[in-house]
Amino acid sequence: xxxxxxxxxxxxxxxxxxxxxxxxxxxxxxxxxxxxxxxxxxxxxxxxxxxxxxxxxxxxxxxxxxxxxxxxxxxxxxxxxxxxxxxxxxxxxxxxxxxxxxxxxxxxxxxxxxxxxxxxxxxxxxxxxxxxxxxxxxxxxxxxxxxxxxxxxxxxxxxxxxxxxxxxxxxxxxxxxxxxxxxxxxxxxxxxxxxxxxxxxxxxxxxxxxxxxxxxxxxxxxxxxxxxx
Amino acid sequence: xxxxxxxxxxxxxxxxxxxxxxxxxxxxxxxxxxxxxxxxxxxxxxxxxxxxxxxxxxxxxxxxxxxxxxxxxxxxxxxxxxxxxxxxxxxxxxxxxxxxxxxxx
Numbered sequence: 001x002x003x004x005x006x007x008x009x010x011x012x013x014x015x016x017x018x019x020x021x022x023x024x025x026x027x028x029x030x031x032x033x034x035x036x037x038x039x040x041x042x043x044x045x046x047x048x049x050x051x052x053x054x055x056x057x058x059x060x061x062x063x064x065x066x067x068x069x070x071x072x073x074x075x076x077x078x079x080x081x082x083x084x085x086x087x088x089x090x091x092x093x094x095x096x097x098x099x100x101x102x103x104x105x106x107x108x109x110x111x112x113x114x115x116x117x118x119x120x121x122x123x124x125x126x127x128x129x130x131x132x133x134x135x136x137x138x139x140x141x142x143x144x145x146x147x148x149x150x151x152x153x154x155x156x157x158x159x160x161x162x163x164x165x166x167x168x169x170x171x172x173x174x175x176x177x178x179x180x181x182x183x184x185x186x187x188x189x190x191x192x193x194x195x196x197x198x199x200x201x202x203x204x205x206x207x208x209x210x211x212x213x214x215x216x217x218x219x220x221x222x223x224x225x226x227x228x229x
Numbered sequence: 230x231x232x233x234x235x236x237x238x239x240x241x242x243x244x245x246x247x248x249x250x251x252x253x254x255x256x257x258x259x260x261x262x263x264x265x266x267x268x269x270x271x272x273x274x275x276x277x278x279x280x281x282x283x284x285x286x287x288x289x290x291x292x293x294x295x296x297x298x299x300x301x302x303x304x305x306x307x308x309x310x311x312x313x314x315x316x317x318x319x320x321x322x323x324x325x326x327x328x329x330x331x332x333x334x
Contacts, residue, residue, distance in 0.1 A: 022276075024272075024276035024277060024280065026276070026277040026280035026281060027276045027277065027279055027280035027283075028278055028280065029284070030279070030280030030281055030282070030283035031280060031283055033283070033284055033287055034283040034286065034287050037287050037291075039288075070272065077231065097271065097272070097275065097276065097279075105328040118275075118276070118279050119279075119317070122283065122286050173294075179265070179268065180261055180265065219265060221261065224264060224268060225264055225267070225324040225325075228267060228268065228271045228309075228320055228324055
């Protein structure tokens with residue numbers, strides 16, 4: 001288990017207050033009960049979407065917010081950015097069913113303090129939570145080693161993935177294309193105009209060097225297939 | 230005989246072929262359906278089972294002080310874990326482009 005740590009100010013609380021944001025009720029319930037059974041933690045609230053989370057967190061104080069990447073309406077990355085603006089001292093741990101290779105660095109750049117995949121054993125999750133609560137940064141040993149190796153080779157924090165050239169919004173559009181959703185539906189789900197979505201599609205194609213819309217769709221299908229862990 | 234799979238130049242993943250011959254891969258439409266099903270399973274059942282697994286783990290831990298329940302709760306946790314693994318395996322199979330079966334013995 002890895003504890004790649006960039007120590008920040010620890011969350012100074014005897015009992016850390018945890019807020020959960022996940023749109024799967026059974027997962028949220030199981031995680032909530034599991035966390036509350038651990039000494040030193042209490043659940044101070046839950047939400048199933050970005051707007052509800054933002055609203056609730058304006059009314060209650062939390063030390064750590066646990067965020068899923070996939071959320072209805074706006075994704076977890078958007079929520080992290082909003083939260084860091086409204087609550088700069090809030091620690092955020094991403095607990096996601098998406099591959100860390102695709103989203104961990106994005107989450108950290110957005111302002112999260114840790115990323116752990118849902119498929120990990122309970123002990124790993126608890127280690128990640130403890131690390132983030134105590135002011136540290138958590139990523140898996142594998143991912144942390146990769147980052148250190150790249151930094152040592154002067155490649156900065158850039159991953160080898162060409163997807164890094166895409167903005168977070170373009171990643172969302174790519175995801176929805178890969179889910180075989182038409183442009184109109186993508187626009188509605190992201191609260192964007194059709195024209196804006198078409199513009200994103202064009203930029204994605206350009207950035208990834210894809211010639212045709214068919215190439216884009218095939219790439220998006222691959223992207224969706226790859227990230228399920 | 231194996232049919233070569235195009236490789237995405239970007240992520241090193243197999244790219245779904247647009248069409249399939251008589252003994253080729255599934256059609257692109259069929260592959261999309263498989264992927265959509267994989268994603269549904271991943272985004273719903275997998276998440277629910279993961280939540281149930283967490284609760285079962287907690288129940289197993291609490292049950293250790295109740296000898297009459299401990300065995301059943303341990304079994305419950307193991308069964309939920311197996312169900313989780315089975316669904317993840319199914320998702321893995323569905324999201325992987327299907328290769329043709331070899332005709333050779």
